[in-house]
Amino acid sequence: MKNPFESGKPQKTRGGLHLPHRKNTAAVESVILPTPEKVYIPMQMHIGVPCTPTVSVGDYVRVGEKIGDSDAPVSAPVHASVSGTVSGIYPMTLGGGTRATVVEITSDGKMEAAELTPPTVTDRESFLRAVRESGLVGLGGAGFPVHVKLRVPAGKSVDTLLINVAECEPYLTSDHRTVLEDGWDVMSGVYAVLNYLDIPRVLICVEDNKPDAIEALQRIADSSADPLDRVRVLPLKATYPQGAEKVLIKAATGREVPKGGLPADAGCIVMNVTGVARLAVYLKTGMPLVSKRVTVDGDAVADPKNVIVPIGTPISELLSFVGLKEEPKKVLMGGPMMGISLASTDVPVVKNNNGILAFSEKSSMLPSPSACIRCGRCIMRCPMGLSPVTLAKASERGDTEALAKNDLLSCMECGSCAFVCPAHRPLVQNMRIGKGLLREKSMKKG
Numbered sequence: 277m278k279n280p281f282e283s284g285k286p287q288k289t290r291g292g293l294h295l296p297h298r299k300n301t302a303a304v305e306s307v308i309l310p311t312p313e314k315v316y317i318p319m320q321m322h323i324g325v326p327c328t329p330t331v332s333v334g335d336y337v338r339v340g341e342k343i344g345d346s347d348a349p350v351s352a353p354v355h356a357s358v359s360g361t362v363s364g365i366y367p368m369t370l371g372g373g374t375r376a377t378v379v380e381i382t383s384d385g386k387m388e389a390a391e392l393t394p395p396t397v398t399d400r401e402s403f404l405r406a407v408r409e410s411g412l413v414g415l416g417g418a419g420f421p422v423h424v425k426l427r428v429p430a431g432k433s434v435d436t437l438l439i440n441v442a443e444c445e446p447y448l449t450s451d452h453r454t455v456l457e458d459g460w461d462v463m464s465g466v467y468a469v470l471n472y473l474d475i476p477r478v479l480i481c482v483e484d485n486k487p488d489a490i491e492a493l494q495r496i497a498d499s500s501a502d503p504l505d506r507v508r509v510l511p512l513k514a515t516y517p518q519g520a521e522k523v524l525i526k527a528a529t530g531r532e533v534p535k536g537g538l539p540a541d542a543g544c545i546v547m548n549v550t551g552v553a554r555l556a557v558y559l560k561t562g563m564p565l566v567s568k569r570v571t572v573d574g575d576a577v578a579d580p581k582n583v584i585v586p587i588g589t590p591i592s593e594l595l596s597f598v599g600l601k602e603e604p605k606k607v608l609m610g611g612p613m614m615g616i617s618l619a620s621t622d623v624p625v626v627k628n629n630n631g632i633l634a635f636s637e638k639s640s641m642l643p644s645p646s647a648c649i650r651c652g653r654c655i656m657r658c659p660m661g662l663s664p665v666t667l668a669k670a671s672e673r674g675d676t677e678a679l680a681k682n683d684l685l686s687c688m689e690c691g692s693c694a695f696v697c698p699a700h701r702p703l704v705q706n707m708r709i710g711k712g713l714l715r716e717k718s719m720k721k722g
Contacts, residue, residue: 360383477507516613591618609631662686
């Protein structure tokens, strides 16, 4: 397998875009949100099996206390983010439109922490158990439980840990601020993963529009904390979607993840930078994932900033805290390219929520779609080498054979195709509809 340190340079990837960065909050220090009156903590903020509440209405809980868990291999426990009384357990529609059971906690305003102790970690298995108990899921993507991601499948060999600091979507800067404010936690978490999983090297991948983050990481990596010289900081060109897992692996190592494969098939594990920082906090203190740094920005926001919020905080409270210049026409959970448009802001911040963007009516207006002019721009920009126009047309006519033949499931829904489409075709929506058709066909087959 090719050594990722041979060239020391980023590798060329397919397609992609050069988007306006709009990193308005990159130089602004994060602030802590005042304790909300209530939080609504979903029992599923991860891919896998939902948790079952381990508390009852009327119970008093403290910050960091486990309130939900599951025996399933692919799941992640859930913890109280404020101290107070459990005032309800019921189903709720979340920001992405999914239904999940939430535990409602009425805060007592004290933020009293549970009696926690750092986990005892002596080897690989005890380390992976600790990662599971931390409640960590992928904080920059779909929310895959980290303890599952770190358990390398039998027969696979991993020689490279990639730390994702690309943060390639416009506006979002929460990972950037994590590096600047919690850099030693980042490196401490990196060393823990390297040591307990016996991975020889790590590449910390940072887009080159974050020179202060690159400098901070290089300063720590070059210190005596890394006497074996296992850590390298790799600046990458600021292109979108550089932070997508398969794109990042290709850019950093030159390796391709095979179709339908996992990063381990390319000898890699990819972790979000905030995730490794929070892992370090858990290993040092025993405090699980109970809060999140969230970028709040957009042209309807009066005072854009990164805010550290308890998980389960209503998004409406977050917007009230930063202030609005006008009533937003559109509020996104996530970035402008892959974020989810919210029907209501009375939904909670979840573990993998890294941004809330509020936009005015003027900036939310989209031109009406027209007929495809067969220009091929969507094909040129697709980072996965797909033909979005072919897939979109197959989706429109319900042709599942064509969708499978043209590799729809490799689409990451990054939106590059829709962004460059001069006809403003709803290409990403067609991809999602097509995936639904494939799922429906698969379920019918049993």
